[in-house]
Amino acid sequence: MAAERLVVIGGDAAGMSAASQARRFKGPDELSIVAFERGHFTSYSACGIPYWVSGDVDGREELVARTPEEHRARAIDLRTRTEVTEIDVEGRRVRALDRESGESYWTAYDKLVIATGARPVRPDVPGIDAPGVHGVQTLDDGQALLDSLDKAPGRRAVVVGAGYIGVEMAEAMLKRGFEVTVLDRAPQPMSTLDPDMGRLVHEAMDGLGITTVNGAAVTRILTGRDGRATGVETEKGTYPADVVVLGIGVEPETTLAGAAGLPLGAHGGLLTDLSMRVAGHDDIWAGGDCVEVLDLVAGRTRHIALGTHANKHGQIIGANIGGGYGTFPGVVGTAVSKVCDLEIARTGLREKDAHAAGLRYVTATIESTSRAGYYPGARPMTVKMIAEYRTGRLLGVQIVGREGAAKRVDVAAVALTAGMTVEAMTALDLGYAPPFSPVWDPVLVAARRAAAAVREAGSA
Amino acid sequence: MAAERLVVIGGDAAGMSAASQARRFKGPDELSIVAFERGHFTSYSACGIPYWVSGDVDGREELVARTPEEHRARAIDLRTRTEVTEIDVEGRRVRALDRESGESYWTAYDKLVIATGARPVRPDVPGIDAPGVHGVQTLDDGQALLDSLDKAPGRRAVVVGAGYIGVEMAEAMLKRGFEVTVLDRAPQPMSTLDPDMGRLVHEAMDGLGITTVNGAAVTRILTGRDGRATGVETEKGTYPADVVVLGIGVEPETTLAGAAGLPLGAHGGLLTDLSMRVAGHDDIWAGGDCVEVLDLVAGRTRHIALGTHANKHGQIIGANIGGGYGTFPGVVGTAVSKVCDLEIARTGLREKDAHAAGLRYVTATIESTSRAGYYPGARPMTVKMIAEYRTGRLLGVQIVGREGAAKRVDVAAVALTAGMTVEAMTALDLGYAPPFSPVWDPVLVAARRAAAAVREAGSA
Numbered sequence: 001m002a003a004e005r006l007v008v009i010g011g012d013a014a015g016m017s018a019a020s021q022a023r024r025f026k027g028p029d030e031l032s033i034v035a036f037e038r039g040h041f042t043s044y045s046a047c048g049i050p051y052w053v054s055g056d057v058d059g060r061e062e063l064v065a066r067t068p069e070e071h072r073a074r075a076i077d078l079r080t081r082t083e084v085t086e087i088d089v090e091g092r093r094v095r096a097l098d099r100e101s102g103e104s105y106w107t108a109y110d111k112l113v114i115a116t117g118a119r120p121v122r123p124d125v126p127g128i129d130a131p132g133v134h135g136v137q138t139l140d141d142g143q144a145l146l147d148s149l150d151k152a153p154g155r156r157a158v159v160v161g162a163g164y165i166g167v168e169m170a171e172a173m174l175k176r177g178f179e180v181t182v183l184d185r186a187p188q189p190m191s192t193l194d195p196d197m198g199r200l201v202h203e204a205m206d207g208l209g210i211t212t213v214n215g216a217a218v219t220r221i222l223t224g225r226d227g228r229a230t231g232v233e234t235e236k237g238t239y240p241a242d243v244v245v246l247g248i249g250v251e252p253e254t255t256l257a258g259a260a261g262l263p264l265g266a267h268g269g270l271l272t273d274l275s276m277r278v279a280g281h282d283d284i285w286a287g288g289d290c291v292e293v294l295d296l297v298a299g300r301t302r303h304i305a306l307g308t309h310a311n312k313h314g315q316i317i318g319a320n321i322g323g324g325y326g327t328f329p330g331v332v333g334t335a336v337s338k339v340c341d342l343e344i345a346r347t348g349l350r351e352k353d354a355h356a357a358g359l360r361y362v363t364a365t366i367e368s369t370s371r372a373g374y375y376p377g378a379r380p381m382t383v384k385m386i387a388e389y390r391t392g393r394l395l396g397v398q399i400v401g402r403e404g405a406a407k408r409v410d411v412a413a414v415a416l417t418a419g420m421t422v423e424a425m426t427a428l429d430l431g432y433a434p435p436f437s438p439v440w441d442p443v444l445v446a447a448r449r450a451a452a453a454v455r456e457a458g459s460a
Numbered sequence: 461m462a463a464e465r466l467v468v469i470g471g472d473a474a475g476m477s478a479a480s481q482a483r484r485f486k487g488p489d490e491l492s493i494v495a496f497e498r499g500h501f502t503s504y505s506a507c508g509i510p511y512w513v514s515g516d517v518d519g520r521e522e523l524v525a526r527t528p529e530e531h532r533a534r535a536i537d538l539r540t541r542t543e544v545t546e547i548d549v550e551g552r553r554v555r556a557l558d559r560e561s562g563e564s565y566w567t568a569y570d571k572l573v574i575a576t577g578a579r580p581v582r583p584d585v586p587g588i589d590a591p592g593v594h595g596v597q598t599l600d601d602g603q604a605l606l607d608s609l610d611k612a613p614g615r616r617a618v619v620v621g622a623g624y625i626g627v628e629m630a631e632a633m634l635k636r637g638f639e640v641t642v643l644d645r646a647p648q649p650m651s652t653l654d655p656d657m658g659r660l661v662h663e664a665m666d667g668l669g670i671t672t673v674n675g676a677a678v679t680r681i682l683t684g685r686d687g688r689a690t691g692v693e694t695e696k697g698t699y700p701a702d703v704v705v706l707g708i709g710v711e712p713e714t715t716l717a718g719a720a721g722l723p724l725g726a727h728g729g730l731l732t733d734l735s736m737r738v739a740g741h742d743d744i745w746a747g748g749d750c751v752e753v754l755d756l757v758a759g760r761t762r763h764i765a766l767g768t769h770a771n772k773h774g775q776i777i778g779a780n781i782g783g784g785y786g787t788f789p790g791v792v793g794t795a796v797s798k799v800c801d802l803e804i805a806r807t808g809l810r811e812k813d814a815h816a817a818g819l820r821y822v823t824a825t826i827e828s829t830s831r832a833g834y835y836p837g838a839r840p841m842t843v844k845m846i847a848e849y850r851t852g853r854l855l856g857v858q859i860v861g862r863e864g865a866a867k868r869v870d871v872a873a874v875a876l877t878a879g880m881t882v883e884a885m886t887a888l889d890l891g892y893a894p895p896f897s898p899v900w901d902p903v904l905v906a907a908r909r910a911a912a913a914v915r916e917a918g919s920a
Contacts, residue, residue: 013899048894051835062834164893307899308892329887336891345891374522375511407864407897410871410890417888418878427789428877430870431796431805432768433624434508437867439473439767 003032006321007094007109009084009256011037012044013310014288014317015115016066019076021318028075031322034107035076036096038083041139042068047307049142050165054172060139087112087260089281111283111321114257114270115314118250118289118305123160127221132229133244136169148243151228155179158232158241160218162189166247167201167339170210173245174340180210181239183232185217192335193398194350196365197384200400204342213239250305252290265292267303274327276317285321287313287328294330297348297395297416298357304331332416333396336406345409348396348416349386360389362457364449368442370404372434381405383446385412385422392421392454397446404436411443422450463492466781467554467569469544469716471497472504473767474748475575476526477774478781479536485782488535494567495536496556498543501599502528507767509602510625514632520599547572547720549741571743571781574717574730575774578710578749578765583620587681592689593704596629608703615639618692618701620678622649626707627661627799630670633705634800640670641699643692645677652795653858654810656825657844660860664802673699710765712750725752727763734787736777745781747773747788754790757808757855757876758817764791792876793856796866805869808856808876809846820849822917824909828902830864832894841865843906845872845882852881852914857906864896871903882910 006022008015019033035042043066051057071078079096085104086095093108120135122128132152134145157173159166162184173180182189182205188198189205189212205212216234221244224230231240252269254262263271263279269292271279276291278284288310292301309331316326334347354361364385371378381401388395397412399405415425425447432439440448466482468475479493495502503526511517531538539556545564546555553568580595582588592612594605617633619626622644633640642649642665648658649665649672665672673696681704682691691700712729714722723731723739729752731739736751738744748770752761769791776786794807814821824845831838841861848855857872859865875885885907892899900908 045832045834045894045899047892047899048832048834051894056836057834168893306892308890308897308901311899312887327887331889334889334891336893336896338893338895347889347891372505372508374505374508374517376516404867406893407867407891408870410868410888410901411874413889413891414871414874414878414880417884418874418880420874420878424877427772427787428870429791429794429807429873430768431794431807431867431873432507432766433628433796433798433866434505434511435798436796437768439505439507439771441768441870 003028003030004110005108006031006033006111006113007107008033008035008113008115009094010115010117010288011035011042011078011080012046012115012117012288013307014314015113016043016071017311017314018113018115018285018287018317018321019071020074021315022322023074023076025319025322025324033076035071035078036082036084037078037080038099039138039140040080042066042071042078042080044139045307046137049136049139050168050172052142053136053145053169054175060142063139084256087256089260089262112285113317114278114284114286114290115288116253116256116290119253120246120250121248122246123218123248125218125220127223127229130221130223130227130229133221133246135246136165137250145245149176152242154242156240156242157245158183158239159245159247160232161246161248162186162212162214163192163247163249164335164337165249167205168337169245169247170205171339174208174210182210182212183216183218183234183239184214187214189214190344193344193346194384197382197398197400200382201342201344204400205339208340208342210339250289252303254290257286257290265301267292267301269303271301274329275320276313276328285317287317293328296330296332298353302333304333306335332413334409334413336409338406341402343401343403343406345399345406346397347409347413348394350396351386354386354395359395361386361395362389362450362453364446364453366442366445366449368445369438370401371436372438375434377403379403379405381442383442385446385450387422387450387454389454389457392423392451394420394422394425408443422447422454426451463488463490464570465568466491466493466571466573467567468493468495468573468575469554470575470577470748471495471502471538471540472506472575472577472748473770474774475573476503476531477771478573478575478745478747478777479531480534481775481778482782483534483536485779485784493536495531495538496542496544497538497540498559499598499600500540502526502531502538502540504599505767506597509596509599510628510632512602513596513605513629514635520602523599544716547716549720549722572745573777574738574744574746574750575748576713576716576750579713580706580710581708582706583678583708585678585680587683587689590681590683590687590689593681593706595706596625597710605705609636612702614702616700616702617705618643618699619705619707620692621706621708622646622672622674623652623707623709624795624797625709627665628797629705629707630665631799634668634670642670642672643676643678643694643699644672644674647674649674650804653804653806654844657842657858657860660842661802661804664860665799668800668802670799710749712763714750717746717750725761727752727761729763731761734789735780736773736788745777747777753788756790756792758813762793764793766795792873794869794873796869798866801862803861803863803866805859805866806857807869807873808854810856811846814846814855819855821846821855822849822910822913824906824913826902826905826909828905829898830861831896832898835894837863839863839865841902843902845906845910847882847910847914849914849917852883852911854880854882854885868903882907882914886911
């Protein structure tokens with residue numbers, strides 16, 4: 001019997017994790033694997049690009065977990081610079097275009113993995129494609145930005161977007177010695193937080209010397225005589241720039257899948273079942289930044305582009321294809337980030353998410369410290385907790401602080417997964433010693449306040 | 461109607477939290493509160509004493525959360541230097557001895573809180589009471605040790621005991637410029653960990669310049685002509701010392717309660733119900749280091765002396781006495797500690813606890829890093845996970861590492877509380893960004909390995 005053929009579209013985290021995991025289960029005599037990647041690189045940490053640009057990470061090689069050669073050494077027929085241009089679901093084949101030779105050809109599959117990732121959102125404004133305007137989605141993007149910094153006539157950087165990528169790139173440009181202005185159309189930076197917590201980020205960014213302008217949708221990129229970007233025009237004013245970084249966020253790259261008639265969700269991502277199989281298609285899997293995932297708190301799908309999910313998806317897909325078993329039950333929406341020494345974290349629902357999900361809720365916001373107040377290095381943090389009215393079920397947590405703040409959100413992530421009430425959380429046996437926590441961990445303080453808010457609201 | 465009288469025995473975390481919380485619920489017209497404390501201080505962080513001795517914390521005042529004067533200002537009749545010498549349960553009264561005046565008197569109560577804390581274990585060997593031998597249980601102990609350091613003829617410190625207090629005191633003495641030897645009778649330091657993890661602590665302590673001698677039970681304290689300790693004799697040899705610190709651990713201080721016929725458990729601690737009421741006694745509560753707590757994983761009571769539990773107990777007792785409501789469901793046994801930059805954490809059951817609880821189990825031990833491997837400051841850590849055979853329920857986690865290691869144990873503490881399986885833990889949505897975690901958080905890596913071990917054991 002001939003080996004089955006697995007075709008993988010996309011050579012980053014989800015696709016190559018799936019290929020590698022499937023290979024662990026089945027050797028080349030049972031399963032042949034062909035993987036297509038349109039860029040030069042495989043299995044790299046896109047989340048690490050801001051730290052490469054900042055200089056914290058020496059070179060792009062450090063961001064590559066596994067090179068094309070390493071994949072090939074494990075009997076994966078990896079074809080870089082080769083773009084899949086069509087999926088023929090009926091005919092069980094894909095068409096690939098070799099970007100070096102220009103040659104196009106069909107490849108048949110028994111099983112298909114779609115891991116086409118996400119594409120950066122680019123505002124549709126004049127000048128957006130000018131030299132000196134840079135996305136930071138791929139290693140090629142990162143290299144282009146670094147090359148561009150050398151050519152920048154001055155030291156003014158404008159970052160468009162104040163979400164995770166935006167604030168991380170603000171730090172990176174600051175570390176590169178640029179004067180940084182962040183422009184965002186939302187009322188506060190970090191719109192993945194509630195505005196009251198976003199305001200804390202705004203204030204802290206001010207303190208770090210980063211100018212943040214909110215309510216400033218971009219209307220035009222200004223260019224000079226040589227065509228290079230010279231500034232960013234917004235509804236609020238014009239900001240001169242020697243380099244412009246787009247950090248607005250991403251949307252699922254599902255052009256191929258959509259054209260092939262595969263099911264897409266409300267956010268444009270592929271819809272899968274719990275085994276990461278594309279809904280209604282027994283031999284097609286999808287994972288990573290091109291799929292929608294179930295939000296376990298809100299009970300509906302979302303699009304979240306995050307390396308840790310992509311890696312999980314890949315492992316699960318690979319196991320299922322290889323004859324093992326795995327499922328991805330969903331997410332609670334945990335995310336952590338930092339800008340210099342400012343740490344930002346969130347999980348679960350924001351107020352507006354809770355409202356949109358039809359949930360009535362109470363909130364509690366507290367201030368505490370990362371260590372016992374008397375211990376050297378204790379830093380302040382603000383924790384906001386959202387709980388369901390009456391049931392007291394935890395709905396979400398947001399944290400803004402300094403060292404030791406962000407990863408505390410993991411406690412809430414597990415509690416959300418377990419469906420805990422904030423009252424039950426007050427009894428959690430969290431690690432305590434003065435160098436690590438006040439005697440009441442900030443998460444416990446927030447839980448106590450939230451539990452009191454639930455009781456007060458319930459008796460109102 | 462006259463106010464009810466609440467009597468509190470013990471002026472530290474549990475006792476004064478109970479008094480303060482009860483006061484929040486009821487004013488002096490409804491509830492009079494008398495609190496007895498045999499020492500000079502109230503509401504202080506005993507856990508902070510090593511950091512005061514080390515010099516990390518400036519003075520003992522910083523360790524005091526609330527002074528006697530502050531308590532008195534809240535209408536609590538706090539009597540320091542006054543020791544309760546008898547509880548008359550039948551007569552609902554306690555006898556107190558004023559240690560200044562020598563006067564003894566009876567005080568009636570309607571409701572009683574016993575928060576007598578713990579006493580340090582002192583080996584019953586010749587010389588143990590010599591000058592230069594110091595416990596570190598109270599602020600008075602800490603002051604005595606600091607005074608003694610000034611008088612020490614040389615710079616050799618011997619710490620007896622290699623548990624939390626012992627290793628923290630080893631760090632403190634090292635920071636004070638002493639040459640430190642830690643003696644312990646167990647086969648590895650940190651016997652709250654399994655020996656394989658304790659060995660990692662041993663190696664790391666070696667690297668820090670701390671000499672650790674295991675299997676060395678103390679047989680005698682050697683003394684000089686002036687009576688001051690000059691060395692420690694053990695079964696393994698004799699170790700010269702200019703100062704000796706006892707860091708062996710504590711046992712519940714329940715002499716009073718035992719004499720009064722109140723119920724004590726197998727570990728010598730008071731037994732309470734879920735509301736922290738002494739079992740069978742409707743008007744007597746107990747909390748903090750003098751009680752036994754339910755171990756939610758093993759399903760039996762344990763004695764754990766820890767400020768965070770004492771504070772929770774106090775809050776719950778105070779609320780219940782004040783007419784509110786609260787319960788303490790139990791613990792999972794979380795503890796974190798550090799020796800210089802070495803971080804140590806554990807929660808749940810060790811292998812021998814699982815065995816003693818009648819559980820069959822599998823283990824998995826992995827190495828990972830605190831941040832993405834390429835991110836500056838990524839430090840190694842070892843995570844050991846124990847899961848029940850067949851069901852795959854998480855039973856325990858131990859972590860030894862450097863910065864960023866210890867508080868990761870909180871994820872396991874919540875998972876234990878929720879009764880999660882290690883398989884379910886592999887899907888946890890933990891915060892990921894390169895400065896905070898590898899793309900697979902070390903806890904997830906351990907969970908994956910443990911889940912595989914469960915499957916392998918199940919099919920064996």
